[in-house]
Amino acid sequence: MATVTFDKATRIYPGSTKPAVDALEIDIADGEFLVLVGPSGCGKSTSLRMLAGLEDVNGGAIRIGDRDVTHLPPKDRDIAMVFQNYALYPHMSVADNMGFALKIAGVNKAEIRQKVEEAAKILDLTEYLDRKPKALSGGQRQRVAMGRAIVREPQVFLMDEPLSNLDAKLRVSTRTQIASLQRRLGITTVYVTHDQVEALTMGDRVAVLKDGLLQQVDTPRNMYDKPANLFVAGFIGSPAMNLVEVPIADGGVKFGNSVVPVERDALSAATDKTVTVGVRPEHFDVTTDSDTGLAVTVNVVEELGSDAFVYGTAQVGSETKDLVVRVGGRDVPEKGSTLHVVPRGGETHVFSTSTGARLSD
């Protein structure tokens, strides 16, 4: 087992001037499950491939444990990678697919068989060992790809969107299996996804990337409760956090007819006349008093049984803003009606409108 360190690791592809990954700095603990997440093209796969040795590192360093692996070939890094297209060998049985890397490494047959059987047991694949991949379901094939990584007993697992070929339901059950398997094996894992729900549910910590730049590394809880900037605030959480540019008022910010108190420090740090306030859909209080808060016209209601999301519009200053408000499943407003909402005290996030940086604690 081992720690993994990205020490200002940079990748500039030939012919490009802008780094695809720019001075990435993350310290991953021994046994940790770290998820890299961000929109398409933000540099997730490039970061993982640098760690795997499949991509040159043009600046900074990468360490596994205290070994500097920056310029080591992939085979000397003691890692195993699971890709999105896990490409099993179609003519080989499941057992041979799983044991292939060991065979290449010259491990004897009996030992290979033992390791494959152990991995198959963990992955619930024992009864499929003699089948060919084409006779397996998508989820089972995905587990074979995991098995191929497990039998090698690497110091680090790398996974690049391993679930994206699975249908939605299977993806949810498989992500739980992978997360619990990783915890059982205790092998340091770096996992790439563009799906923020997957990131939050699987990771011990989550690293958000945008345009090759690390935005925040944090536990899922902190990422949700204290996003470091407007980008993370809008990216993490579903439905997304409401972000509204509002004027600064005496003692707080003006939110429709109400002044919502926010931390004094946050406002004194603001350099503009406005700040951007973030409110999660579940952090609005709905009032019947039409003189308070912000009037939201209800456009669509999404009922989920236990609760419901109200998609509406509100007039904020001279702008019409789309807002999402979570309400109780038994208090669902009529389409076309008007709700008055006030952000709950202590549940607002204040960001600089111009820089996007978080101003509140």
Ligand SMILES: Nc1ncnc2c1ncn2[C@@H]1O[C@H](COP(=O)(O)OP(=O)(O)OP(=O)(O)O)[C@@H](O)[C@H]1O
């Ligand atoms: N071999 C390459 N040569 C040149 N540019 C590349 C190469 N591979 C990736 N890039 C560029 O580097 C940036 C990061 O790509 P990367 O594949 O790391 O993104 P990603 O976050 O994994 O995206 P996705 O979610 O779509 O898989 C992109 O702008 C991409 O176009």
Ligand SMILES: [Mg+2]
């Ligand atoms: Mg990718």
